[in-house]
Amino acid sequence: xxxxxxxYAIKAVVYLAINSDNDTKRSIGDIANAxxxxxxxxxxxxxxxxxxxxxxxxxxxxxxxxxxxxNLSKIHLSKIVDIIDGDAIxxxxxxxxxxxxxxxxxxxxxxxxxxxxxxxxxxxxxxxxDLINAKEKNIIFKN
Amino acid sequence: xxxxxxxYAIKAVVYLAINSDNDTKRSIGDIANAxxxxxxxxxxxxxxxxxxxxxxxxxxxxxxxxxxxxNLSKIHLSKIVDIIDGDAIxxxxxxxxxxxxxxxxxxxxxxxxxxxxxxxxxxxxxxxxDLINAKEKNIIFKN
DNA sequence: TTCATATCGGACAATAATATCCGATATGAT
DNA sequence: ATCATATCGGATATTATTGTCCGATATGAA
Numbered sequence: 001x002x003x004x005x006x007x008y009a010i011k012a013v014v015y016l017a018i019n020s021d022n023d024t025k026r027s028i029g030d031i032a033n034a035x036x037x038x039x040x041x042x043x044x045x046x047x048x049x050x051x052x053x054x055x056x057x058x059x060x061x062x063x064x065x066x067x068x069x070x071n072l073s074k075i076h077l078s079k080i081v082d083i084i085d086g087d088a089i090x091x092x093x094x095x096x097x098x099x100x101x102x103x104x105x106x107x108x109x110x111x112x113x114x115x116x117x118x119x120x121x122x123x124x125x126x127x128x129x130d131l132i133n134a135k136e137k138n139i140i141f142k143n
Numbered sequence: 144x145x146x147x148x149x150x151y152a153i154k155a156v157v158y159l160a161i162n163s164d165n166d167t168k169r170s171i172g173d174i175a176n177a178x179x180x181x182x183x184x185x186x187x188x189x190x191x192x193x194x195x196x197x198x199x200x201x202x203x204x205x206x207x208x209x210x211x212x213x214n215l216s217k218i219h220l221s222k223i224v225d226i227i228d229g230d231a232i233x234x235x236x237x238x239x240x241x242x243x244x245x246x247x248x249x250x251x252x253x254x255x256x257x258x259x260x261x262x263x264x265x266x267x268x269x270x271x272x273d274l275i276n277a278k279e280k281n282i283i284f285k286n
Numbered sequence: 287t288t289c290a291t292a293t294c295g296g297a298c299a300a301t302a303a304t305a306t307c308c309g310a311t312a313t314g315a316t
Numbered sequence: 317a318t319c320a321t322a323t324c325g326g327a328t329a330t331t332a333t334t335g336t337c338c339g340a341t342a343t344g345a346a
Contacts, residue, residue: 001144001232001255004334007239014250027292041335047294060343063292077251089144096150107157107274108220111265112144115258122254131250147304170322184305190324203313206322 006084009045011035013080016055016067017128025064045084052083072132078123090120149227152188154178156223159198159210160271168207188227195226215275221266233263 002010015034020026028046032039046065050057054075055065067075081089093100093109100106145153158177163169171189175182189208193200197218198208210218224232236243236252243249 001237004239007237010238010251025292029292038335040337043293044295044335050293057293058343059293059341061289061291062344063342065293094144094150095153096147107277108153108269110277111269115262115265118261119258122258126251126254134250134253168322172322181305183307186323187305187325193323200323201313202311202323204319204321205314206312208323 001089002081003085005041005045006081008035008037008042009049009080009084010077011037012042012046012065013049013054013067013075013128014131016065017069017072017132020064020066021069022066025058025062025066027064031065048083049080052079054080054083067128073127073129075128076124077126077128077131078120081123090116144232145224146228148184148188149224151178151180151185152192152223152227153220154180155185155189155208156192156197156210156218156271157274159208160212160215160275163207163209164212165209168201168205168209170207174208191226192223195222197223197226210271216270216272218271219267220269220271220274221263224266233259 012031012035015031016026019030019034028043029039031037031046032042035042046055046057049055050065055067057063057065093106094112095106095108097106100109102109155174155178158174159169162173162177171186172182174180174189175185178185189198189200192198193208198210200206200208236249237255238249238251240249243252245252
């Protein structure tokens with residue numbers, strides 16, 4: 001469904017949502033360790049998220065990545081997915097036809113449409129805040 | 144959503160559903176040409192489908208692949224997807240947690256559950272016959 | 287100033303998915 | 317029997333994704 005990069009991205013953002021703020025930054029080492037991901041690979045992903053202003057970064061000693069708590073309800077999952085995986089998940093024809101469309105649909109078009117719309121709606125309306133609010137009962141990091 | 148192999152598999156089955164029967168077989172060359180796929184790669188896929196009795200094959204001169212029309216309403220999409228891609232699409236945690244479950248769900252578990260159930264239901268109830276019945280208005284092959 | 291600890295960013299490596307090649311075998315038609 | 321045309325199946329090649337390495341740069345603290 002999502003690429004591994006995208007999975008790491010979501011996990012990293014959730015980790016920072018819970019464990020960082022304006023004056024508590026987390027190093028890429030901390031993040032990779034927490035979400036059980038390869039450190040250098042994760043670094044690239046965080047750079048992308050930083051470039052797209054999902055997370056903030058501070059260079060140098062005592063630097064690291066962080067998210068302002070006040071932004072947690074403004075970050076929608078769809079934004080993260082879009083940055084890392086693009087919109088292929090919604091728009092690419094399920095059977096791989098280049099010109100599949102409403103006018104000239106593939107045999108699976110109608111059946112898949114509802115599922116994709118539901119997925120898109122869910123990702124669009126779910127914020128990081130929504131995710132961490134259920135944390136008591138949920139897995140969050142490596143386990 | 145599906146792997147490329149799985150896309151080819153579904154397209155090949157749809158092609159055979161429309162263009163073959165007990166005494167009209169289609170060579171792997173015909174199939175690959177019709178669905179615009181690499182011939183040798185498609186051959187492997189057809190072998191798998193044949194081994195799993197989704198399609199039938201006849202070796203030798205005038206041989207090829209075919210599907211008995213009477214089977215078209217018995218072949219569900221879920222079967223093809225399962226043979227080629229396995230059940231990862233339904234069962235693997237969307238965030239990649241190894242032990243994500245109902246009891247210990249990942250932060251996205253509930254949100255993704257409905258979408259996956261809908262997908263599974265759709266694939267389980269849709270037969271090849273259903274797909275080709277709408278063929279008048281649909282793209283079927285390379286265009 | 288120097289140092290330790292960060293991110294940054296380009297080059298490279300490993301793995302998995304996709305694609306190709308080629309010889310072997312099967313079989314109906316001539 | 318021979319031939320043309322199929323599938324069969326193993327080995328190899330290519331490409332995309334995932335993962336690693338290392339030097340450069342930034343910056344707060346001693």
